[in-house]
Structures are given as structure tokens and as C-alpha cells.
Amino acid sequence: MLKITNLSKSYKSSQKAVDDLSLTVEAGDIFGFIGHNGAGKTTTLKCIAGILPFEAGEIFIDGKSIKTQPIECKRVTAYIPDSPDLYEYLTGIQYLSFIADVFSLSKRDRQEAIARYAGLFELTGNLGDIISSYSHGMKQKLALISALIHRPKLLVLDEPFVGLDPKAAFTVKEEMKAMCARGCGIFFSTHVLEVAEKLCTKVAIIQRGRLAACGETAQIIGDNSLEHLFMELIQNGKNGMALPMRETP
Amino acid sequence: MSKVLLLTKTSLRNQYGLNRFFGTNLGNFGSGRPPWLKLSLAALVIGLGAAVVFGLLFTFWSLQGGALQRYGLLYLLLMQAVLLSSLVCLLTGILSAPGQLFFSHDYDLLLSLPVRTSTVLMSKMTGLLLSNLVFAIMLALPPLVVYGYKSNAGPRFYLLAVAALPFIPLVPLTLAALFALLTGGIAARFKRSNQYITNVAFILLLGLMASFQALASNRAAAASLDKALDAIRTWYPPARLFFDGLKGPSLLSLLLFMALSLAVFVVFSVFFARSFKAILSRLTATSAKANYKLKELTAASVLRALYMKELRGYLSCPIYVMNTFFGMVLLTVFSVAALCFGNTLTARIFQQPVLAHAAPLGAMLVAVFTAVISCTTAVTISLEGRSLWVLKSAPVGPLTIFKGKVLLNLSTTWPLIAVNSVLLALGLRMDVRHWLLIWVLPSVYALFVAVAGLLINLHFPKLEFKSPYVVVKQSASTLISFVVAFVSVAIPITLYLWLVSERLSYEAYASGVAAVLLLLTGILWQVARTRGGTCFQSLY
Numbered sequence: 001m002l003k004i005t006n007l008s009k010s011y012k013s014s015q016k017a018v019d020d021l022s023l024t025v026e027a028g029d030i031f032g033f034i035g036h037n038g039a040g041k042t043t044t045l046k047c048i049a050g051i052l053p054f055e056a057g058e059i060f061i062d063g064k065s066i067k068t069q070p071i072e073c074k075r076v077t078a079y080i081p082d083s084p085d086l087y088e089y090l091t092g093i094q095y096l097s098f099i100a101d102v103f104s105l106s107k108r109d110r111q112e113a114i115a116r117y118a119g120l121f122e123l124t125g126n127l128g129d130i131i132s133s134y135s136h137g138m139k140q141k142l143a144l145i146s147a148l149i150h151r152p153k154l155l156v157l158d159e160p161f162v163g164l165d166p167k168a169a170f171t172v173k174e175e176m177k178a179m180c181a182r183g184c185g186i187f188f189s190t191h192v193l194e195v196a197e198k199l200c201t202k203v204a205i206i207q208r209g210r211l212a213a214c215g216e217t218a219q220i221i222g223d224n225s226l227e228h229l230f231m232e233l234i235q236n237g238k239n240g241m242a243l244p245m246r247e248t249p
Numbered sequence: 250m251s252k253v254l255l256l257t258k259t260s261l262r263n264q265y266g267l268n269r270f271f272g273t274n275l276g277n278f279g280s281g282r283p284p285w286l287k288l289s290l291a292a293l294v295i296g297l298g299a300a301v302v303f304g305l306l307f308t309f310w311s312l313q314g315g316a317l318q319r320y321g322l323l324y325l326l327l328m329q330a331v332l333l334s335s336l337v338c339l340l341t342g343i344l345s346a347p348g349q350l351f352f353s354h355d356y357d358l359l360l361s362l363p364v365r366t367s368t369v370l371m372s373k374m375t376g377l378l379l380s381n382l383v384f385a386i387m388l389a390l391p392p393l394v395v396y397g398y399k400s401n402a403g404p405r406f407y408l409l410a411v412a413a414l415p416f417i418p419l420v421p422l423t424l425a426a427l428f429a430l431l432t433g434g435i436a437a438r439f440k441r442s443n444q445y446i447t448n449v450a451f452i453l454l455l456g457l458m459a460s461f462q463a464l465a466s467n468r469a470a471a472a473s474l475d476k477a478l479d480a481i482r483t484w485y486p487p488a489r490l491f492f493d494g495l496k497g498p499s500l501l502s503l504l505l506f507m508a509l510s511l512a513v514f515v516v517f518s519v520f521f522a523r524s525f526k527a528i529l530s531r532l533t534a535t536s537a538k539a540n541y542k543l544k545e546l547t548a549a550s551v552l553r554a555l556y557m558k559e560l561r562g563y564l565s566c567p568i569y570v571m572n573t574f575f576g577m578v579l580l581t582v583f584s585v586a587a588l589c590f591g592n593t594l595t596a597r598i599f600q601q602p603v604l605a606h607a608a609p610l611g612a613m614l615v616a617v618f619t620a621v622i623s624c625t626t627a628v629t630i631s632l633e634g635r636s637l638w639v640l641k642s643a644p645v646g647p648l649t650i651f652k653g654k655v656l657l658n659l660s661t662t663w664p665l666i667a668v669n670s671v672l673l674a675l676g677l678r679m680d681v682r683h684w685l686l687i688w689v690l691p692s693v694y695a696l697f698v699a700v701a702g703l704l705i706n707l708h709f710p711k712l713e714f715k716s717p718y719v720v721v722k723q724s725a726s727t728l729i730s731f732v733v734a735f736v737s738v739a740i741p742i743t744l745y746l747w748l749v750s751e752r753l754s755y756e757a758y759a760s761g762v763a764a765v766l767l768l769l770t771g772i773l774w775q776v777a778r779t780r781g782g783t784c785f786q787s788l789y
Contacts, residue, residue, distance in 0.1 A: 046638075046789070049638075049641075049642040050641065050642060051638055051641040051642055051789060052789055053786055053787055071644045071645070071646060072644075074642060074643060074644035075644040077642070079638070079642040081638050083635070085634070085635035085636045085638070086636060086639065087558065087561075087562065087636055087639065088636075089561055089562050089565035089566075090558070090561055092541075093541065093543075093546075094561070097546060097547075097549075097554075098554050098557075098558055099643075100546075100548070101548060101549045101550070101551060101553070101554030102551055102554055102555075102643045102644065102645055103643075103644065104551070105548070106548060107545075107546060107547065107548045110546055110548065111543075111545070111546050114543065114546070115543050118543070124541060124542075124543060125539045125540055125541050126537065126539050126541065127541045127543070128538060128540070128541030129537040129538060129539060129541070130537075133537040134537075
């Protein structure tokens with residue numbers, strides 16, 4: 001579903017934000033992307049979503065290159081950033097209609113999808129209100145609904161649980177599992193290691209732009225916890241030791 | 250006071266991107282080196298624009314000074330300097346004060362700091378002053394220098410003039426802020442407060458302009474300069490103090506002028522602060538009914554969806570509307586006046602009876618000018634701000650996005666240009682040929698500035714901002730777009746006056762200008778398709 005090969009991205013400074021990163025998200029994977037602040041998670045996600053250009057490597061979504069076929073890639077992808085900055089001057093329903101129009105959803109499909117997901121996230125009553133009146137959590141829910149209504153094959157989420165109430169967070173997790181069961185791929189970043197450990201079928205840990213560990217969650221963790229592994233890798237990195245790539249077959 | 254300075258300094262650092270300019274290390278967001286090429290280009294364009302504007306202003310005031318000197322009235326330059334500068338600061342202040350004072354996004358942070366509300370407000374007022382100071386200097390400096398030169402004033406005059414110059418906008422801006430406070434206070438009671446503020450500002454601006462036009466054309470008042478000066482002295486004491494201070498020169502009068510201006514500014518800020526928080530809280534509060542029931546939804550094309558998004562964003566931002574729609578409002582007022590006054594209108598406006606026969610030409614210039622100042626695309630990319638990710642992650646090519654943005658510009662200008670061209674043609678009794686010209690040329694100009702503005706904004710975006718006011722009024726893109734629009738009108742006029750007027754009728758010449766502009770617009774659109782798309786992709 002998503003294949004990243006040797007991705008490198010630097011901003012104007014010489015230091016690379018993402019350095020030679022390769023990973024694959026298969027259909028049915030819930031792939032957690034973990035790293036400390038400034039490690040390169042958001043940059044990677046933005047490159048996948050086609051928001052940031054990158055100098056080296058390739059990103060394939062559903063077999064198509066984001067560099068050469070960006071529109072086709074974006075048509076099957078849904079991306080939600082860490083901070084849901086939406087169009088504050090639109091009402092919730094206007095925003096969802098805009099997204100539905102942009103993704104060319106039919107009247108019937110959008111009606112069904114919006115009714116379903118707005119109901120699921122308990123936001124139907126607020127859809128007539130202007131987005132600037134929404135709380136952070138409500139904006140996050142609206143962004144999630146907008147990502148789900150066009151039935152993406154790949155879901156790319158940057159810290160999707162931040163700001164959500166426990167019920168909404170549970171709903172998101174259940175929806176992620178259902179999507180994977182339908183053959184979608186989900187790639188998301190998180191700082192909540194417990195969530196990653198319980199929810200993800202695969203995880204990758206990124207440090208200073210480079211992949212430090214990647215593979216199936218159970219095998220990567222072994223007898224330890226994800227928290228232990230993460231701290232160990234961070235400590236090794238701080239001590240200037242080379243980061244041994246831990247990968248499962 | 251030190252806290253006011255600290256807040257103002259921080260705000261300016263953010264507002265004008267000073268860190269980027271001085272090459273502060275920006276981590277992931279940029280290199281330690283400032284983007285010299287872009288900065289040099291922007292500085293060159295702005296410098297050229299400033300040189301042209303100052304050149305024109307100095308030429309105008311030199312001619313004016315020469316004429317006044319012949320009648321022994323050179324001192325009137327001083328009065329004109331302070332009055333014109335104050336008036337323009339009042340007008341720009343009315344446009345900018347609501348946005349600058351009420352719609353800044355950093356109030357949550359600022360009001361949580363251990364500083365007084367009056368300190369926060371004073372820093373905002375200082376920001377308002379600094380952003381309007383350029384107008385005060387631009388309009389007051391040339392007549393003051395011309396006065397000093399022609400009256401052989403010594404260095405003391407120049408020293409006093411330069412010291413007094415920054416104080417000119419204080420009282421007009423305080424009046425503008427008072428307007429913002431009153432309209433803000435009333436608008437906070439309405440559901441659609443943004444639209445209310447936009448409408449009131451438009452009405453007030455038109456009222457002010459009409460009053461000054463009426464005053465200027467009032468022959469009874471103009472018959473006696475002494476009477477006019479007496480009236481101004483009575484109604485606007487700071488102008489009298491400024492005038493007395495520099496004409497004398499009288500240090501005491503000038504110190505009084507500075508003290509009075511500063512006192513008005515400070516006292517207002519302190520009093521304003523009492524009701525400021527309450528108004529701000531009501532203005533920023535949004536009503537939420539939370540009783541929506543899902544109705545039958547409609548589907549639209551991608552372009553229509555993008556256009557509707559643009560239109561809704563446009564209408565929700567008062568400063569954006571005021572800055573880009575005022576030209577069309579002026580054109581409509583002018584057309585209605587033409588319908589009422591007929592051929593004498595142009596002569597009345599330009600105060601030149603000889604121009605009465607050239608009404609169609611004058612009307613066309615007005616229509617063209619109002620079309621080029623109605624450019625919505627110069628800030629359209631910047632205003633996407635932090636929401637840019639929505640468009641960038643959507644399965645839509647940059648060109649479709651650009652079309653939506655250009656469409657907004659055309660939909661706010663073309664219908665009004667068409668309707669007003671008919672009104673003008675009827676009022677000024679034009680034949681079909683002149684009517685077509687007054688319709689087509691401004692429409693072509695509107696299209697040209699729409700595409701040019703978009704390209705300029707793609708190259709000079711400002712995606713991080715605390716208030717849309719900063720983008721709409723103070724960004725490099727706005728300034729460069731204005732210079733480009735101004736030059737695109739000035740070049741054909743200059744060429745016509747110097748080279749063509751005796752060989753070609755203006756009708757034929759204007760048709761040629763329209764054709765050249767269309768060609769240029771086509772080329773610019775091609776650039777938008779290629780380089781513009783790449784530019785858009787690289788934005789983050």
C-alpha cells in the first residue's frame with residue numbers, strides 16, 4: 001500500500017530531517033511511527049501526503065509514485081496533521097461538502113458517509129456551526145470524518161489521538177481496525193507508546209531522521225516493552241553510538 | 250514603558266519576519282543565511298516603486314510650491330503637509346484599526362502574561378502607528394522639504410520637521426482606533442460582526458471622502474484662504490500647532506504639538522483598555538447552536554467547490570474585503586454620480602473645466618485604476634496560512650487551485666465593471682465604441698492583476714501570521730503587486746503622453762493596450778502553469 005525507499009529530505013539547512021528512510025506498509029497493517037520531538041516523523045508524513053517535496057528516494061502509494069502521479073496517489077490517501085488547522089470560516093458541513101467535492105464523491109455516497117461518521121463521532125448536531133466555534137477535539141473529529149468519508153486506501157495520521165476524548169479515541173481505534181480488516185493501510189505517528197504497542201501490527205522508530213528500528217511489533221519488542229526499547233535506542237543515540245537497525249524479517 | 254517596547258519589538262519581529270531577514274538560525278524552517286536573492290529582488294522592486302512615488306510627489310510639490318511662492322503663500326505647504334498626511338492616516342487607520350486591534354491571533358498569549366491590558370493595547374497601538382508611519386512620511390516629507398528649500402530654511406527647520414513627523418499620525422490613528430472601539434462594541438452584539446464592521450467602515454470612508462470632496466469644491470469656503478485656515482485651526486488644533494511650530498519656527502508650539510498628540514494617544518489607550526477585554530471577548534466569541542440536522546446534500550464540481558471556499562473565506566475577512574473591494578465601491582459611486590451629473594463630472598473631480606470634453610477618457614482612467622487596486626490574488630496564497638495542508642494534500646492540481654483563486658478576483662470585479670460601464674456610458678453619453686473600451690480595458694486589467702498578483706504571492710508568500718491584517722496590508726506581496734499594478738497603468742499613460750498622443754487616437758491606443766495586456770496575461774498564465782505549480786508544491 002505504501003512503500004518508501006531511501007527517502008531523504010532536508011530543509012534549507014544542511015542537516016537532513018529525514019535520512020535514507022525505507023519502510024513498507026502493507027494492506028491490513030496498522031503501522032505506528034515513533035520518535036522524539038524533531039526526529040523527522042511529521043516531515044516523513046508530509047512527504048507521503050504530497051505536502052513536502054523531497055530530494056532523494058521514492059514514495060509509492062498503491063503502486064504509484066507521489067512524485068510523478070501525485071493526484072492519483074492523493075485520491076486514495078487521507079492525511080490529517082497533528083494540529084487540525086481547518087477553514088475556520090466554513091461550517092462543519094460546508095467543510096465536509098468541500099472535501100467530498102474535491103474527492104468527487106457522489107451525492108448518495110457523501111450523504112451516507114457523512115451521516116455515518118458524524119453519528120459515530122457524535123458531531124452531527126455541530127455540523128451547522130462555524131468551525132471557529134469548535135473546540136480542539138471537535139476540530140480533530142471533523143478532520144477525522146473528512147479523512148474517512150472518501151474511503152481512502154491509505155490513512156496517514158499525525159498524532160491522531162491528541163485532543164480526543166476517551167470515547168472518540170476508542171472509536172478511532174475501532175475504525176482503524178475495521179479499515180485494516182477491509183484491506184486498507186494505516187500509517188500514523190504517536191508519542192503514546194502504550195497505544196502503539198497495543199494497536200499496531202508494525203512499528204518503526206525514527207531518530208535524528210534515520211530509522212532505528214522497524215518491523216512487526218511483537219518481534220521488535222521481544223520480551224521488553226516498547227517504552228524500554230524506545231528509551232534504549234534514545235540513550236544509545238545520545239551517547240553517540242551508532243544506531244543498530246533492528247528489523248524483523 | 251519597557252514592556253510596551255518589548256511587546257512591540259516581539260510583534261514586529263514576527264510581523265515583518267525580521268529573524269529571517271537578519272539570518273537568525275531557523276532550524277528546520279530555514280537556513281542561517283537569509284534568502285538574499287528574493288530579498289534583493291523585493292528590495293529592488295520596492296526601492297524602484299518608492300523612487301517613482303517620491304519622484305512624482307517631489308515634482309508635484311515643487312510645482313505647487315512654485316505656484317504658491319509667486320502669490321506669497323509658500324507657508325501653505327506646511328498646512329497641506331500636516332493635513333494631507335493626517336487625513337490619509339485617518340483613512341488608512343479606519344481600514345486597518347479593526348483588524349489590527351481586534352482580530353490578532355496572539356491575544357490568548359498576550360493577555361495571559363503578567364502585563365496590564367493597557368500595556369498590551371499600547372503595544373498594538375504602537376504597531377498601528379508604525380505601520381501607518383510610512384504614509385505619514387510619504388505624504389508630509391516632500392512638501393516639508395520643498396518648503397524648506399524654497400524658503401531657504403536652515404538646518405534647525407529640517408531638524409524640527411524630522412522630529413515632529415512621527416507625531417503626525419498619533420491623533421488621526423487615535424480617532425481611527427476610537428472608530429474601531431465603537432464599531433467593535435456595536436458589532437459584538439451582532440451575529441455577523443465581521444460583515445457589520447466591513448459595511449460600517451465602507452460607509453464611513455465614503456462619507457469622509459464625500460465630505461472632503463464637497464469641502465474642496467465649495468467655492469465660498471475656498472474664496473477666502475484665511476477663512477479656510479481659521480476653520481482648520483479651530484477644528485483641528487494639532488495642525489495649527491504643527492504649522493506655527495515650523496513656520497516660526499517656534500520650539501514651544503512644536504513641543505506642544507508633540508505633547509498633545511502623544512497625550513491623546515496614551516490617554517485613549519489607557520481608557521480604551523477598560524472596555525477592550527470585554528469587547529474582544531464578545532467579538533471573538535462565536536455562536537454555536539449545536540442543533541444541526543443532516544439534510545440532503547448537493548454535489549459540485551471541483552472548481553466550483555474551490556471557488557465557493559475562496560468566496561466564503563473572502564467574505565469572512567473584513568480587512569481583505571475593505572482592501573480589495575473599495576475600488577469597485579468607488580467605481581460604483583463614480584458611475585452613479587456620472588448618471589446624475591453627466592459630462593461635468595470629470596471636470597468637477599479633476600477641478601479642470603478643460604477636461605469636460607474628455608469625460609470618457611477620464612472615466613476610463615478611473616475604471617482602470619479601480620480595477621487594478623481590486624486585486625484579491627496578491628494575498629490569496631498567504632491567507633491559506635496553516636490550512637494550506639488541506640489544498641496540498643487534496644487530489645487537485647495547482648492549476649485548478651489557481652483558477653479558483655483567479656475566479657474570485659474576476660467575480661468581484663467583472664460584473665461590477667460591466668454594470669458600471671453601462672452606467673458610465675449612459676451618464677456620459679458615450680457611443681458604443683467608447684462603451685466597449687470602458688468595459689473591456691478595465692476588465693482586461695482586472696484579469697492581468699489577478700494573474701500577476703497570484704504569481705507574486707506564490708513567490709512572496711507569508712504563511713505564518715497572527716492577524717490577516719499583516720498579510721493584507723503589510724506583506725511584501727501586497728506591496729509588490731501594488732507597484733506592478735501602478736507601473737502597468739503608468740507606463741501606457743506615459744508612453745501615450747510622450748510618444749503617441751499626436752499620432753494615434755486614444756481609442757485606438759487603448760485597444761492596443763488591451764491587446765498587449767491580454768498577451769502579457771497569457772504569458773503570465775503559462776508561467777503560473779509551470780513555475781507557479783512548482784512554487785506552490787514547494788510551499789510549506
